[in-house]
Amino acid sequence: MNANPPLPQFGRVALRGGLVTAGAQGFKMVIQFLSVIILARLLLPEDFGLVASVGPIVAFVGLLQNLGLQQALVQRKDISDRQLNQVFWISALVGLGSAVVVAALAPAIAGFYGDQRMLGITVASALPLLLGSIAAVPLALMNRHLQFGQLAFNDVITAAAGLVAAAIAAWAGMGYWSLVLGPAVAAVVALGAAWLVVRWTPSRPDFRVESEILSFGANLTGFNLVNFFSRNLDNILIGKYSGAIELGYYDRAYKLLLFPLQNITQPLTRVMVPLLSRIHEDKVRFRDLYVRTNWMLAAVTMPGIAALTLTSEQVVALLFGPRWTAVAPIFAWLGIASLMQSVSSTTGWIFICQGKTKAMFQWGAYSSLTTVASFVVGLHWGAVGVAAAYAISGYVLRVPVLAVMIHRVGPVTAGDFLIMQGLFILSSLLAWLAYLGLPASLTGQSDLLAVVLALCLDYGLAFVLMAIFPQPRRILLTTLANIARNLR
Structure with missing residues (x-):
C-alpha cells in the first residue's frame, strides 16, 4: 500500500466520510445499548463492579499505548516505509x-481491593x-488513505464481535470473565481486520525513530495524560468528600450529557484529522474546511445542548424518574459548560494537523490546572458546586485563553x-426568553412537550440567525446542497 496517496476532492470526501462514520457510530451505539441490556440480564452487579475497578488503571496505562505515534503517521505529509517500520516496532x-x-x-x-479475583482480571x-499497539500502524495507514468506509465497517464488526463473545460467555456461566473476554475478542478482530485491509508487513526490528516524530508523539501523549487527570479528578474528589450518593448523581448527569456529544465529535475527528x-x-483551504465543519457542528450540537439545559428538570424526570431530581441542577450546570465544548474540543485538530503538539500540551497543562482548581473551589458546595465552578471557570479562564492560543497557531483566528x-x-438566550414567555399551561402540560418546545425554539432561532448572517447562511446552504447531491 502506498503510504503517500494523492490528494482527493476534500469537500466531497469530508462529507461522505462524515456520513459514513456517523452511520457506523449509530450502529455502534445500538450495539452498546444492546450490550448494556443483554449483559445486565445475564450478569450480577458484582461482576460489573469487579471489572470496572480495573478500568481506570488500564485506561491510564493505555494512554502510553503507542506514544502518540499513530497520529504522527496520519499527520505527516510524507512517510517512508522505513518510518512505518520504525513506528510499528516502537509501538509494539x-x-x-x-x-x-x-x-x-x-x-x-x-x-488494594482485598479480592484475589482482581489478580486474573487485571x-x-x-x-x-x-493488540492495540500492534494494530496502530495499519489503522493509521487506513486513516491516512481516507478509507473511512472500511474503518467504519471494522468498528461495527469489532463492537459486534465483542458483544457476541461477552454474551455467549455470560450465558455459559463465565460471570465476570465474560466482561474481560468481550474486549479481548474485539481487540483480536480489530487487529485482524486492519491487517487484512492494509496488507502491509513490517521488516526487521528497527527502533530508531526520528526525533521529530517522537517529539510530536511525546507532546500529544503529555496532553492526553494531563487531560485524563483533570477529567477524572472530579469523580475522585466528589466520591471522597461528598459521598457515593452525590457522585452517583454527578456521574449520571455527566454521562447523560457528554456521552452523546462524544459520540459526535470523536468520529468526526477521525475524518477531519487526516483531511x-x-x-x-x-492555510486558506485549511481555515475554510475547519470553519465550515465547525459551523455545522455547532449548528447540530449547541441548540440541542441549550434546549436540554433549559429543560433539565423535565429531561431528568423523563429519563431517570422522580427519584433522580437531584441530578437536574448538576445537569444544567454541565450543560452550560458543554455549550462551547463541541467546538472547543475540535481545536485539537488545529494543533495536531499542523504538528503543533507542543503548544497543545501547553494548553492542556493550563486547562487541566484551571479545571482542577475549579473542582477544589466548587467542592465546598458538593456535586452542584463542582459542576458550577467548572462551567464558570470555563468561560472566564479557559475559552479566552484557548482563543488566543489558536489565533497564534493559525490559520484559524480567535x-x-x-x-x-x-x-x-x-x-440560546433568545430561546430561553421565548420559552419563559410561553404560558405555564403549555410548558407544564407534560415533561415531553416541554422538552420538544425547547428543542423547537432553540433550533428554530439558531437557523433563523444563521439565515440572517452571510457566512453561516452560505455554509448552511452549501452543506445542504452537498448532502442532497451525495444522497441522490
Whole structure:
C-alpha cells in the first residue's frame, strides 16, 4: 500500500466520510445499548463492579499505548516505509511494556481491593493493550488513505464481535470473565481486520525513530495524560468528600450529557484529522474546511445542548424518574459548560494537523490546572458546586485563553472560534426568553412537550440567525446542497 496517496476532492470526501462514520457510530451505539441490556440480564452487579475497578488503571496505562505515534503517521505529509517500520516496532514495544506494567500491578490491585479475583482480571485486561499497539500502524495507514468506509465497517464488526463473545460467555456461566473476554475478542478482530485491509508487513526490528516524530508523539501523549487527570479528578474528589450518593448523581448527569456529544465529535475527528493534515500547508483551504465543519457542528450540537439545559428538570424526570431530581441542577450546570465544548474540543485538530503538539500540551497543562482548581473551589458546595465552578471557570479562564492560543497557531483566528459560538449562544438566550414567555399551561402540560418546545425554539432561532448572517447562511446552504447531491 502506498503510504503517500494523492490528494482527493476534500469537500466531497469530508462529507461522505462524515456520513459514513456517523452511520457506523449509530450502529455502534445500538450495539452498546444492546450490550448494556443483554449483559445486565445475564450478569450480577458484582461482576460489573469487579471489572470496572480495573478500568481506570488500564485506561491510564493505555494512554502510553503507542506514544502518540499513530497520529504522527496520519499527520505527516510524507512517510517512508522505513518510518512505518520504525513506528510499528516502537509501538509494539511500548504496547508490550504497557501490558507488562498492568500485569505487574495485578498483585497490588488485588491487595488494594482485598479480592484475589482482581489478580486474573487485571492480567487478562492487559492483552488488548498489546493488540492495540500492534494494530496502530495499519489503522493509521487506513486513516491516512481516507478509507473511512472500511474503518467504519471494522468498528461495527469489532463492537459486534465483542458483544457476541461477552454474551455467549455470560450465558455459559463465565460471570465476570465474560466482561474481560468481550474486549479481548474485539481487540483480536480489530487487529485482524486492519491487517487484512492494509496488507502491509513490517521488516526487521528497527527502533530508531526520528526525533521529530517522537517529539510530536511525546507532546500529544503529555496532553492526553494531563487531560485524563483533570477529567477524572472530579469523580475522585466528589466520591471522597461528598459521598457515593452525590457522585452517583454527578456521574449520571455527566454521562447523560457528554456521552452523546462524544459520540459526535470523536468520529468526526477521525475524518477531519487526516483531511486537514493533508492540506495544512495551504492555510486558506485549511481555515475554510475547519470553519465550515465547525459551523455545522455547532449548528447540530449547541441548540440541542441549550434546549436540554433549559429543560433539565423535565429531561431528568423523563429519563431517570422522580427519584433522580437531584441530578437536574448538576445537569444544567454541565450543560452550560458543554455549550462551547463541541467546538472547543475540535481545536485539537488545529494543533495536531499542523504538528503543533507542543503548544497543545501547553494548553492542556493550563486547562487541566484551571479545571482542577475549579473542582477544589466548587467542592465546598458538593456535586452542584463542582459542576458550577467548572462551567464558570470555563468561560472566564479557559475559552479566552484557548482563543488566543489558536489565533497564534493559525490559520484559524480567535474571531472564527468565538463568532460561530457566539451566534448560537445568542440564539440560546433568545430561546430561553421565548420559552419563559410561553404560558405555564403549555410548558407544564407534560415533561415531553416541554422538552420538544425547547428543542423547537432553540433550533428554530439558531437557523433563523444563521439565515440572517452571510457566512453561516452560505455554509448552511452549501452543506445542504452537498448532502442532497451525495444522497441522490
